[in-house]
Structures are given as C-alpha cells and as structure tokens.
Amino acid sequence: METPLPGTDPGPVKVKTGGGPEIPSARAAKAARRKALTPYLLLLPAVVATLVLLGWPLVKNLVLSFQNLNMRQFIQRVTEWTGFHNYQDVLGGEEFWRVTLRSVLFTGVNVILIMALGSLIGLLLARLGRRMRVFLLIGLVLAWAMPVIAATTVYQWLFAERFGVVNYVLDKLGWHSMADFSWTSSQLSTFFVITWLIVWQSIPFVAINLYAATTTIPKELYEAASLDGAGAWKSFKNVTFPFLRPFLFATTFLEVIWVFKAFAQVFAFNQGGPDRLTEILPVYAYIEGMGNQHFGMGAAISFLTLLILLGLTSYYLRIVLKQGEDEL
Known part of the structure; x- marks a missing residue:
C-alpha cells in the first residue's frame, strides 16, 4: 500500500491485487x-x-373516456367499449369549442388582473412602514385562507338580488335601477362577479410572494442608482424589475393553471348559468358527465381539458425558457 505524502489527502484507500492496477x-x-x-x-x-x-x-x-357508461351500464355493470366515439362527438360539436374559447378568455382576463393588482400591492408592501405592512399582510392572509366555497357563499350574499349589500350601496349612491338588479341574469354580469371573486382570492398569493422577492434585492443597487441620478421609474426599471422577472414568470404560470381549473367558484356561484353561458371546461365536463350521466363523455372532456392546459402551459414555458436563454 502506498504511503501518502505528509499534509496531503490520501483519498480513497486503494488496494493492490497482485501485480495488477490499483x-x-x-x-x-x-x-x-x-x-x-x-x-x-x-x-x-x-x-x-x-x-x-x-x-x-x-x-x-x-x-x-373510451366507454359508453351511463346509469344503466353502471347498475348492470356492463362495459361498452366505444373507441374514440366520445372524442369524435366532443370535438365534432360546436359547444366544446365555444366553451374552450370562453375558458381561455376567462383565464386570460383573470390572470392579467391578478398579476397587475397583486404586483402593485406587493410593491406597496415593500414601501409601507412596519405597522401598516403587518396590518395589510394580516388582511391578505385572511382573504387567502378563506375556503373557496365559503368565499363564494359570501359573494352570493353580497350580490344577492333583493337583499345584497352591493345593490343596496349602489341604490344609495344614486343608481336606483340597481336596487333589484340580478347579477346572475346575464353572462357578462355573472362573469363579472366570478372574476371579482377569483381575483380577490388570488391577489394575496401574488402580493405576499412579490413582497418576499423584493426583500432579496440588495440595497446597494438602489443607492448606486440614486447616485447616478435615477428616479423612481428608472430604479424600478433597471433594478427592481430584473430581480422580480423570474418570480413574475413563475407566478403567472401557476395562476394560469389555478384559474383555468377554477371549477368551485363558477359552479357554486351559478352552476354555469344562465343557460350554461358561463360554463368553463371543468364545469362543462362535470355537467356532461355527472349532471347528464354521460360518464364516458365527461371523462373525454376532462382529458381534453388536461391536454389543452398542458398545451397552454408548455407554450408559456417555452417563451420563458427562450427569454432566459436570450438573457444569458
């Protein structure tokens, strides 16, 4: 066995076997x-x-999704294989594509509002004093912690037709036509309330995480920017935003997934009504599968929903990775 030199790391012990290599x-x-x-x-x-x-x-x-399964087959425990028949019916109908377009637009509007308002509140948290920051953080955490169904029930009460707080306040402010306004009577008004609900629930996640990201920015960079004569906007553009860009990309990715599958809020508020005009893909799959007892059809819609969501997120991730490579 070889003896290591003094002061050196001997490394793994090596054993000679006969005259062969160590x-x-x-x-x-x-x-x-x-x-x-x-x-x-x-x-x-x-x-x-x-x-x-x-x-x-x-x-x-x-x-x-490759079976024809309704209550009769379910009770009799009969399996009827239909191949791609369910997918052909779904993709060949206009309703699926209308709901898909509605879901994409609904997701886009919500994510834009969530990221814009959440980022502004997060930046506000970074500028507030300690007491006001703690007070605002407590309010954000309470809003974030409220269960989805409980929050939806509260919004149903706020926007109730006869005894809702919103209609009462609008009536007192001079909009007397809103005294008995039904927020669930039209597609636009129903989506307005649901969007408000989802944005309200999502802002705390964005704001708190963005505030946490701002605490990682070195103070010396702001001092250097001020010495160079940079104002508030240039400091944000050249110092704050580059540090927050990875966070914004990651959070937007998560919010797209969360909003796209926002089943509970849409279904609990008005069951996809009026006249199924506010159905998004998860609600559409549930109503076709469980409501109309076409379980195979509902399974096919839900699997197509997953594929669409994977397509949207992969496209977004490709943009993020390409931008990361350009920065390198």
Whole structure:
C-alpha cells in the first residue's frame, strides 16, 4: 500500500491485487454508490404518492373516456367499449369549442388582473412602514385562507338580488335601477362577479410572494442608482424589475393553471348559468358527465381539458425558457 505524502489527502484507500492496477476498496465504492442513490431515495416517496394519487385516477379517467357508461351500464355493470366515439362527438360539436374559447378568455382576463393588482400591492408592501405592512399582510392572509366555497357563499350574499349589500350601496349612491338588479341574469354580469371573486382570492398569493422577492434585492443597487441620478421609474426599471422577472414568470404560470381549473367558484356561484353561458371546461365536463350521466363523455372532456392546459402551459414555458436563454 502506498504511503501518502505528509499534509496531503490520501483519498480513497486503494488496494493492490497482485501485480495488477490499483482498485478502490469495497467500503469506499459502497459509500460512493450510497451517496449517489441518496437523492433518488429521498424523491421516491413523493414519486410514489404522485403516481398513486394522480397517475392512477388519470389512467382510470382515460380508460373511462373510451366507454359508453351511463346509469344503466353502471347498475348492470356492463362495459361498452366505444373507441374514440366520445372524442369524435366532443370535438365534432360546436359547444366544446365555444366553451374552450370562453375558458381561455376567462383565464386570460383573470390572470392579467391578478398579476397587475397583486404586483402593485406587493410593491406597496415593500414601501409601507412596519405597522401598516403587518396590518395589510394580516388582511391578505385572511382573504387567502378563506375556503373557496365559503368565499363564494359570501359573494352570493353580497350580490344577492333583493337583499345584497352591493345593490343596496349602489341604490344609495344614486343608481336606483340597481336596487333589484340580478347579477346572475346575464353572462357578462355573472362573469363579472366570478372574476371579482377569483381575483380577490388570488391577489394575496401574488402580493405576499412579490413582497418576499423584493426583500432579496440588495440595497446597494438602489443607492448606486440614486447616485447616478435615477428616479423612481428608472430604479424600478433597471433594478427592481430584473430581480422580480423570474418570480413574475413563475407566478403567472401557476395562476394560469389555478384559474383555468377554477371549477368551485363558477359552479357554486351559478352552476354555469344562465343557460350554461358561463360554463368553463371543468364545469362543462362535470355537467356532461355527472349532471347528464354521460360518464364516458365527461371523462373525454376532462382529458381534453388536461391536454389543452398542458398545451397552454408548455407554450408559456417555452417563451420563458427562450427569454432566459436570450438573457444569458
């Protein structure tokens, strides 16, 4: 065995076997293999839980989408395979494409409002004093923590036709025609209330996280910008925004996913009415599947919804990655 020089790291113990080349000892090799496998072992519980809780239901939904299943087949436990018939019916009808366009527009409007207002409030938090910041943060956390159905119920009461607070206030302010206005009587007014609800619920996430991101910006950069004569707008453009850009991209990505699948708010507020004019894809899949008892059809719509969401998010991620490469 070779003797290491004084003051040097001997490294893994090597053993000579006869006159052949030196090889690492079995103990060192075993430790190296264990070290290499550690990250995968730590990820294994999360991967297994994801496959069980998400992967298996997704596979079952995909299998169901190739079947004709209603209450008769369900009770008799009869499996009727129809191939791509459900997908042909869905993609061949105009209703699916109208709901898809409505869902994309609904998501776009909500995400724009959420990111704009949430970013402004987040920047405001960074400029407020400690007491006012804590007070505003408590209000944001309370709004964020309210359960979705509870918040939807509160908005139903606020915008109620006869005894709603909103109609009462508008009537007192001079808009007497709003005294008995029904916010659920038209597509536009229903979407207005639902949008307000979703934006109100989503702003705290954006604002709090953006405020947390502003705390990572070094103060020296603002001092250097002020010494160069930069005003508030130039400081924001050249210092604040470059640091916040990755956060804004990641948050927008999450908000697109969250708003696109906002089933609870839309269904609980008015069940997709009036006349199914406020249905978005998750609500459309539920009503066709559970409401009309066309379970195979509902499964096909839900799987197509997943594909559309994956397409939207992959397109957005491609833009983000391309911009990241350009910056490098």
